[in-house]
Amino acid sequence: MTPVIQARALTKTYGELVAVDGIDFEVAPGESFGLLGPNGAGKSTSMRMIGAVSQRTSGELTVLGLDPDTHGPEIRSRLGVVPQEDNLDTELTVRDNLIVYGRYFGIPRPVCAARATELLDFAELADKAKVKVDELSGGMKRRLTIARALINEPAVLMLDEPTTGLDPQARHVLWDRLFRLKERGTTLVVTTHYMDEAEQLCDRLVVVDHGRIMAEGSPADLIRTYSTREVLELRFGSTRNAQMAVELADLVDRHEVLPDRVLLYADDGEAVLARVRDRGLDPTTSLVRRSSLEDVFLRLTGRSLIE
Amino acid sequence: MSVDPARTATDELSYRDEALAAAVRPRRFGAWYVAEHRLRSMRAYGGTIVIGGIGQPLLYLLGIGLGLAAFLDQPIASGAHGPVSYLWFVAPALMASATITVALDEFTYAVLEGFKWRRLFWAMNASPVSPQQIATGMVIAVIGRMAFVAVAYGVLVVLFGATGSVLGALVTPFVAILGGLAFGLPLLAYSASIKNETGQFAVVQRFIFTPLFLFSGTFYPLATLPIWLQPIGWVSPLWHAAEVGRTLSYGSPPGAWPVWAHLLVLLVMAAVGWAVGRRIFVARLR
Structure with missing residues (x-):
């Protein structure tokens, strides 16, 4: 299988600090891939490099068959990104957030509007369509952020700590939505420091610490091997x-x-x-x-x- | 939803091709998408923009035309053909100060909102648009608001007879917008460089904008000031834009700076601010 993401000796340094220290991994189409590790392990930095918003210091990286250094806009146009910190436009309505964001991908307005309707249903936010984002709960904001990331029908959906800060019930609702995407064959890349989240969502994962990969495998494999x-x-x-x-x-x-x-x-x-x-x-x-x-x-x- | 479950590894080539095709429009029009978003956000305070844009010139022109100008019995400024009315003198400066006020509004808090408070730029950044396009889009939207304000001013100036040349009054809004950008783009660069807002914008307002407004030959010719205060005018986009506007309205008196020199100063200020601002956007978002 030709991978959608391929990293070889991928490294990112900020001055003296080595945030990502020569990691190798591949993500196959339709796979749900996780980076599990504590805060500061280099997960978010890796995500930024895959997301073509941060240049690697060295190593090789291919996303959708393209080099992020030269084809950033091309790669980003086919990714859906759910950042760790919500960055919705709180002054716009729930629905307008989706439409405005779709425009960034050059999607015609009527198409954005049609997709927004579908995505609001998917995110179980249809009854909140005309509400300002400010009025949503934390879990609803996350679901809207995920819906927004799907507006361009991405080849890969990237989620950075998707349920951090949510209460248990909101987490389960979110996992359910992500699981449906997975069932539909969406490629997911997830970072998390919650083991239960990794077990729920990931077919395969790498355990990252201090910018290095400590182990790789399916959750069951890793448990069998290391415990x-x-x-x-x-x-x-x-x-x-x-x-x-x-x-x-x-x-x-x-x-x-x-x-x-x-x-x-x-x-x-x-x-x-x-x-x-x-x-x-x-x-x-x-x-x-x-x-x-x-x-x-x-x-x-x-x-x-x-x- | 239309995520295709039938997709398989054999589609790897098509992933690549899809990506190449999908980025064509954002690469070309990305800045316009940012502007579209920004203009949509401005609708939230659209009432203020419209009422301010029309009300402010109305009040100034009425107040100065009916009040101050009637009170001054001696002309204080001259054009190519001798002394001119006070209203003629002051109108181009008021128009330029209106666009500069827009710059002060839009290139400060909105920039910090994008980088920090609501992190809107980070959301845009994850899409195909580039940091440069984000900066450009912000500027396009602001030019839109400036154009509204300047044109509203221009129409009222003509209606009030506050110009010596109707033809000149048609061109003056462009000069006012250039003046607004000469002030605004360096401000954009500065705002983009701020990591923590600790009242810098209040300082800009009080110690940069207000002195420029008062010492830029807005209400009286710059030459009236002692020579040691005149450099404030020389570095002030307001003065340069106002002087060009005056020339367009009633010609310039002998000994005045040539129009091209004023325009050059404005262009250089805008261009430097623009170049630095774009670099800061890239540095912060990449």
Whole structure:
């Protein structure tokens, strides 16, 4: 499959600071690709380079078969961009935001108007069409931003931290909309520091830290490779966690101590919990859960995604 | 929605071709799309623009024509054929000050809104239009508003008989717009360079615009001022635009600067502001 995005040794430096440090990845048509990493990992910088608004310092980058350095307008005309910070025109109505934005792509006004109607339905904002953007909730603004990014029927939709700052319900509504796009075959590129978001939306992802790619694969692959099937979470109280972790270390191949809990990695969490109880230790709370990308990140970097 | 689910990898070539085709119009007309958006936003305060554009000249021309001019019994300025009425003298300067006021309105807060407060430029920037086109589009929209104000002024000037030449009055709006740009484009560049607004625009208003308005030979000939104050006029787009307008209205007295020299100063100021402004737009958005 010929990729829609292809990066080789892609690098961006700002003076001394290396924001993106020689990353390689490819995105296939129709794929939903994620960049997962903590704030400051270089995700947004990568997105800006793919979006042809920031020149790479070195390396190779091809988007839709074109070089962003020479064909910025061409690439941007086929991308949909959902930025991290909303930049809707708050003085215009919801509908006018879509129409005005469509004009930037040279789309004739009647076509913009027709698409705006469809997109407002898609974003479940049809009843807000004539409302000023200022009056929308955070979740509605995000949905409008996504609708706006679709006005040019983009080949690739790029979403930078799409649900940051939204409440859980608004996040689920948004994920549902994005999932529908994915089902329709839209190529998605998503950055996120939420593991659940990455698991929900991405077919394949790269874990990024300090501008480098730490691992690559589908969420399930990454969990299989870098973690166990299950995780046992135990809380003994913040003063005892570290000491208990030492006492329990021999029960499992790998464990982690977080400020508020001890994580024991095992394929059968209940069995390990039983052995913990056999030793007469009685944690305040215990929880057996499936491994997540959070565990993968912890394994790869020694740090939590959200700190 | 028309996202095509049947698209496959074999379409890679068509992705490229689609992109090449899709950018043709934005590459050519991008600045006009930005102007279209900006003019649409101006509609929000369209009433102010229209009432201000017609009301201000009306008040000035009435006030000066009926009041001040009647009070001055000696002519204070001369044209090619001797002394001229005060209203004739002051009308071209008032028109130029109106376009400069538009520049002060539009090239300050609207620019910061684009870069910072509402981040509108960043949204445009993600579309096919370039930073240069964003800057150009802002200017086109402002020229539109200036043209409205200047033409409204021109019509009233003719109706009030505030000009020595109706033909000249037809050309004066163009000069006033050039004056507005000579003031406005350097201001655009300055505004684009501001990262944090901490009252700079109030400073521009009080310490640049107001002195220019008062010391640019707006209400009396520049030569009336002591020589050490006259340089304010020489660097003032208002003075240069007003002087050209006066020449168009009633000719210039002996010893006046030639029209081409005034126009040259205006063009240079506008061109430098424009070149610097575009560079700052590119630097910030790329």
